Amino acid sequence: MATTTNENRESIIKSLKGTGNTILDELNKGDNPSVSIPLRTLSNVYFDDSDQLIKLGNKKQKRAFFNAGQSKKFMQTMLMAAQIKELLEQNQPALSTRQLYYILKHSIPGLKENTFDDQSTESDPVIEDIEVMIDYLREQLNLVAVPKGVMSGPITIKDMKTDDVIDYTKMGTAGGAVPPSVEKDVLQIKDCSADYVLVVEKFAVWNLLNQQKYWKKNNCILLTGKGQPARAERRLLARFGKELKIPIYCFCDMDVYGYYIYSVYKQGSINLAFFSEKAGTPQAKYLGFAIDDVKRFDIPRSSWIKLDKHDIKRLSEVSKYDWFKKKEWQDELKKIKEFGYKIESDALVAKKIEFTAKEYLPHKIENKLFLD
Amino acid sequence: MTSSIAKELAKGQRAISVAEFFEKNRHLLGFANKAQSLLTSVKEAVDNSLDACEEANVLPDINVELKEVKKNRFKLIIEDNGPGIVKKQIAPIFGKFLYGSKFESIGGKQSRGQQGIGISSVVLYAQLTTGKPTIVISKTSPKDEAHKFKIHIDTKTNEPEIVNAETSEWMKDHGTKIEFEIEAKYQESKQSVPEYIKETAVINPHAKITYVGPDNKKLEFPRVSEKLPKKAKKIRPHPHGVELGILKRMLKATTARSLKSFLTKEFDKVGSGTANEIVKKSELDPKILPRLLTGEQMEQLLNAVQDTKIMNPSMDCLSPIGAEILKNSVEAEYDIDFVHAITRPTTVYRGMPFQIECAIGYGGSLNPEGRVGLMRFANKVPLLYQQGACAISKAVSDVNWKSYGLQQSSGSLPNGPAVILVHMASVWVPYTSEGKEAIASYPAIIKEIKLAVQECGRFLQRYVSKKKKAAFEAAKKEKFKGYAQELAIALSKLTGKPMEEIHKKITEIADTKFSKFEEELDEMEEKSKVKPKEELEEEEESEEVEQNGNNYQ
Known part of the structure; x- marks a missing residue:
């Protein structure tokens, strides 16, 4: 029932076994056993211009057993690696990282201490460490991140585990869930007649568009990750980008957080830089809401929200990221700073309930008014 | 305080009786309440025993026993292996306030008691609270007999009143055993007799002390050191430690015929040069008889003493x-x-x-x-x-x-x-x-x-x-x-x-x-x-x- 392909499974098992054997070799030589783990911090990511993705650098951190500060983390890393290997060998169903945390959490004999005491600060980071250490993604390690996204539109997928065929045109007002794993061995895109994919930042906006049958009238896939997307939505969008060969547009709030969510879909994130190649969608375009739209569509003043000091601070941070260095983005960021206000995509209903669906989106797409 | 009280008593001014004096001042003497009185009684007797043993170069071996006679009434028995007391000294030591070698002029030497009112105050306390005489058995050498005295204090005259005196058989070579019957309150916590005994044992490692409490439980504190402490030497008072009252008493008691000889004879570290300097500074007549100094003159002398540099005491x-x-x-x-x-x-x-x-x-x-x-x-x-x-x-x-x-x-x-x-x-x-x-x-x-x-x-x-x-x-x-x-x-x-x-x-x-x-x-x-x-x-x-x-x- 594992989500990973047999081929992947074998090579992951081999890789984990290799890590164990290297450590045994060190022990046999009388050395301090250690592993090297690529650093997952801003200082160790770079923006690759050629494929427009955020990538992990070469800086590595050594984690050794005979070191007072690292001893426990080293042990945790090995416990996690052994557990992942065992689950793969037993061909178990995919588990969540929380479930894995509970499997490994136990009191260490003779100590008043647990192997793991916290999921988010102890076991989750160790999982990410293993992902970068052996260069396989969590999804391939048979672990799932909890997805939250929904979509609708003219696309049919097949769940390879159940053989169910899912038609996203028949999902009603709720839309269809993005499956926890969207890897090829679980999800196959059977059929898609959409002309483009519209990613909407906010569920409320997506919900209104779905009720208005926007996807039907415009023949598109309507997808939301409900704010900052989880791994599954990003990975799914990346597959759409690679396999469907249709345009991908993002519709977010006109503020620095909206811009950044777009960039995560498009170029990846700092913490999961190793995931960008699998989950980035470089061809995605920013449809809006953008600063020029304020005048173009005469958005009433009542919909403007003054920028606070956090917005301004974040604006200057984001403008320094290499993946925001394009002139159009530097201009956008500069203009919003000068303008001094932000506008939520929800606010557009103030003009007219059907404004977004009937006027704004068609006009922008038709006239190719987007940022890259 | 006591020096002045002592002096008054010593001079024989009998404005008040000894009993009255004790009643009025018992809180100052360590008899504020029944619990403290018990502790003070033990303390005075044990101090005496330790001092006597050390004086005679004997490693102290002391037994303390406390028996409850009835509620709030106890028999306190203290026995030592000290040199014992010669027959004629027994009654005055226990039955007369301010008797004994301890009450001397200021200066002197390091000793446990300082005033010489300790043990007789316990005798008086017993007498006033239970009416019972204090029983003392003492033996000075194996070949002598032990003497057993029952003593009261005549509260009017501050003289011992011997209720009974007899010779007695005692298996000990030498030593003294005292029995008091007193009103007391026994407690086991802090400020208790066992605590006091324990601390006494800690600070007197050369002593072996045994304590049997009212519950018949025996506590033994073995000797830690077989060495007797070095004997403290007696020294004359240092001039800088002297205050007017003491000076007055010393002036009255001295046999010196001049200020200079008074200073060199009665004080530590005063040689003839220092004495001359003091007399000169005091602007007093060097030939004046020391015991005739007036109060004012005494102050002059004291000021001169304080103004003069004198070597540190021995x-x-x-x-x-x-x-x-x-x-x-x-x-x-x-x-x-x-x-x-x-x-x-x-x-x-x-x-x-x-x-x-x-x-x-x-x-x-x-x-x-x-x-x-x-x-x-x-x-x-x-x-x-x-x-x-x-x-x-x-x-x-x-x-x-x-x-x-x-x-x-x-x-x-x-x-x-x-x-x-x-x-x-x-x-x-x-x-x-x-x-x-x-x-x-x-x-x-x-x-x-x-x-x-x-x-x-x-x-x-x-x-x-x-x-x-x-x-x-x-x-x-x-x-x-x-x-x-x-x-x-x-x-x-x-x-x-x-x-x-x-x-x-x-x-x-x-x-x-x-x-x-x-x-x-x-x-x-x-x-x-x-x-x-x-x-x-x-x-x-x-x-x-x-x-x-x-x-x-």
């Missing part, structure tokens, strides 16, 4: 216990892991030589929470009452104990599994009252006590931090052991190799590599280490009294 007049013996004694009486003891050099307050000794015991079965046990001693006598008013408590509370490995809320006694023992040995201990329960806070005394406890504290700090470090490392080692076990399981799952083999390998490397692991621990600990505070800064020496001490007028 320092060999004290008999400290000694650091080594003190240490052994604390070790013998307490279940502890660490002890350090020191004896400070002799120094001077108001012309009086004194010496501070300190011992700190730590760990073992001592209560790890709550206040430390503070034991105060003056001239080898435990001080159980008025802790708060005592210079020792003040000095100990004043030290920053956090630098020395103990907890403390500022300005109070420290907390932790420790006992702190402070002993002041002096020719004249400045008690805050006649009950001899607390030492007056002269700055010179406070300073010496602080220096003493701080020195012990430094050794304590070293011990505590070593112990903490060892505990920390042991805990880390344990942790590491646990991790190694988990790691072996994980590596076995990863590689398919037997877990035991891997675990053995890790342990093997741990043993050879462990020093590295420890080094890193050391670094971690280094950061959290608190540097002990620098030594107490030298204070200006000041001869002012912080609290009203004894003033001998």
Whole structure:
């Protein structure tokens, strides 16, 4: 029932076994056993211009057993690696990282201490460490991140585990869930007649568009990750980008957080830089809401929200990221700073309930008014 | 205070009877209530026994027994192996206030009692509360018979009244046994007879003391040292320790015929040059008969004395216990892991030589929470009452104990599994009252006590931090052991190799590599280490009294 392909499974098992054997070799030589783990911090990511993705650098951190500060983390890393290997060998169903945390959490004999005491600060980071250490993604390690996204539109997928065929045109007002794993061995895109994919930042906006049958009238896939997307939505969008060969547009709030969510879909994130190649969608375009739209569509003043000091601070941070260095983005960021206000995509209903669906989106797409 | 009372009594002015005097002043003499009266009675008798034994070069062997006769009435029996008392001395020693060698002029030597009213006050207390005479049996040598006296005090004349005297059989070679029947209240906690006996045993390591309480339970405190303490030498008073009242008494008593000879004859460290200087400064007629000086002239003389530089008093007049013996004694009486003891050099307050000794015991079965046990001693006598008013408590509370490995809320006694023992040995201990329960806070005394406890504290700090470090490392080692076990399981799952083999390998490397692991621990600990505070800064020496001490007028 594992989500990973047999081929992947074998090579992951081999890789984990290799890590164990290297450590045994060190022990046999009388050395301090250690592993090297690529650093997952801003200082160790770079923006690759050629494929427009955020990538992990070469800086590595050594984690050794005979070191007072690292001893426990080293042990945790090995416990996690052994557990992942065992689950793969037993061909178990995919588990969540929380479930894995509970499997490994136990009191260490003779100590008043647990192997793991916290999921988010102890076991989750160790999982990410293993992902970068052996260069396989969590999804391939048979672990799932909890997805939250929904979509609708003219696309049919097949769940390879159940053989169910899912038609996203028949999902009603709720839309269809993005499956926890969207890897090829679980999800196959059977059929898609959409002309483009519209990613909407906010569920409320997506919900209104779905009720208005926007996807039907415009023949598109309507997808939301409900704010900052989880791994599954990003990975799914990346597959759409690679396999469907249709345009991908993002519709977010006109503020620095909206811009950044777009960039995560498009170029990846700092913490999961190793995931960008699998989950980035470089061809995605920013449809809006953008600063020029304020005048173009005469958005009433009542919909403007003054920028606070956090917005301004974040604006200057984001403008320094290499993946925001394009002139159009530097201009956008500069203009919003000068303008001094932000506008939520929800606010557009103030003009007219059907404004977004009937006027704004068609006009922008038709006239190719987007940022890259 | 007492000096003046004593003087009045000694002069035979009988404005009030001895009984009346005692009734009026019993709180000052240590008989404030039934519990304290019991303790004072034990204390006076034990002090006498110890003093007598030491005087005769006998290692003290003392039995104390307390029997409940009826509610609030006890029979107190104290028996020693001292030299005994010759027949004609027995009655006056016990039946006459202010009798005995202790009541001499100021100066003198280090001794337990100072006023010579101790034991007779117990006789009187017994007589006033139960009406029973005190029974004394004493024997001076194996070939002599023992004498048994039943004694009352004639409260009108301050003379002993012998109720009965007889010779008696006593199996002992020599010694004295006293029986009092007194009104008393027995308690077992703090300020109790057993506590007093225990502390007495600690501070008198050369004594063997046995105590049988009202419950028939026997406590034995064996002899820790076979060496008798060095005998304290008697010295004449130092001029700088003399106040008007004493000067007056000395002038009246002297046989000297001139001021100069009075000064050189009666005082320590006054030679003819110094005496000439004092007389000159006083602007008094050098030929004046000392006992004819007027009050005004006495003041002139005293001022001249204070204005003149005089050598420090003789320092060999004290008999400290000694650091080594003190240490052994604390070790013998307490279940502890660490002890350090020191004896400070002799120094001077108001012309009086004194010496501070300190011992700190730590760990073992001592209560790890709550206040430390503070034991105060003056001239080898435990001080159980008025802790708060005592210079020792003040000095100990004043030290920053956090630098020395103990907890403390500022300005109070420290907390932790420790006992702190402070002993002041002096020719004249400045008690805050006649009950001899607390030492007056002269700055010179406070300073010496602080220096003493701080020195012990430094050794304590070293011990505590070593112990903490060892505990920390042991805990880390344990942790590491646990991790190694988990790691072996994980590596076995990863590689398919037997877990035991891997675990053995890790342990093997741990043993050879462990020093590295420890080094890193050391670094971690280094950061959290608190540097002990620098030594107490030298204070200006000041001869002012912080609290009203004894003033001998």
